Amino acid sequence: MAQTKVLVADDDPNVREIISLYFSKQQIDLVVAGDGKQAIELMEKEAPDMVILDVMMPQMDGFEACREIRKKWDTPIIMLTAKDEEFDRVLGLELGADDYVTKPFSPRELVARIRAILRRMQPKAKAVEDVANPLTFDQLTIDLDKREVVAAGEKVSFRPKEFDLLVQMAKSPGSVFSREQLLELVWGFDYFGDVRTIDVHIKKIRQRLDKLPYECIHTVWGIGYKFGVEA
Structure with a gap:
């Protein structure tokens, strides 16, 4: 190293x-x-x-x-x-x-x-090359190459892990992810922290996308989270 x-x-x-x-x-x-x-x-x-x-x-x-x-x-x-x-x-x-x-x-x-x-810092930008770019959902656009998010016509700044977490869920709209799955997919198998990390990052993502007229990240009680633009 x-x-x-x-x-x-x-x-x-x-x-x-x-x-x-x-x-x-x-x-x-x-x-x-x-x-x-x-x-x-x-x-x-x-x-x-x-x-x-x-x-x-x-x-x-x-x-x-x-x-x-x-x-x-x-x-x-x-x-x-x-x-x-x-x-x-x-x-x-x-x-x-x-x-x-x-x-x-x-x-x-x-x-x-x-x-x-x-x-885990560098490889994550390459993990989304196999999907359409940009990801577009009504008033939300996620540019994977530029690592930029535009919500309701305004560019929104995301921290790296927040962006990676949003993309991971947005690649599979409607799919339900457990906190453990998201930790493995975004942070990696050798992450030492606890699953509460996911809840904190989801809260931040929701705050950054609060100008949208709909929720993007939905809580699936007892399981985890899913991405979707339904009201």
């Missing part, structure tokens, strides 16, 4: 040292920050391939740093939290994080998650 640059923001020097020692053996170039504010500054300067944010930090916590990063960058983000609570996990995902790791964590697991996410 080519050298990967990872920005780690954590105010605990012991955590930074443990990560540094392990990353040095894994062909990972480490950039460290002591708080969220410094992490934002280093994003511009270092252009990392991945960002790891501790939730509890001075100056600017991990949640706020995640929110600020998402305003300018689509760089994958993993949240570090000492609280094994659903609220923290879901909040991080809603703010744009791609995964989370609960402290105390194994450095080996952290590296595995980094590599799993990075492996």
Whole structure:
């Protein structure tokens, strides 16, 4: 694997040292920050391939740093939290994080998650070449080559995984997908997160398409979701 640059923001020097020692053996170039504010500054300067944010930090916590990063960058983000609570996990995902790791964590697991996410970033644009392009549904158009969505005559910006998830369902209108199926199809078999990730991304997709006069993503209770433009 080519050298990967990872920005780690954590105010605990012991955590930074443990990560540094392990990353040095894994062909990972480490950039460290002591708080969220410094992490934002280093994003511009270092252009990392991945960002790891501790939730509890001075100056600017991990949640706020995640929110600020998402305003300018689509760089994958993993949240570090000492609280094994659903609220923290879901909040991080809603703010744009791609995964989370609960402290105390194994450095080996952290590296595995980094590599799993990075492996899944590039191939997804090629996974839709066997269908018509663009996908058109009344007032919704999805251009697969340009990775653009136009809803009710307006271009709508999507994050990469949101776009991939929308396309995966739009390729098979009316088909019902379980959360587990969507995780495998969009994130890959080696994704470590939980199925709640799908719910968070579906919520974001619905919000971005709220100008349409109809629902596109429908909940199939007890199973998952399906795509369709019926009212």
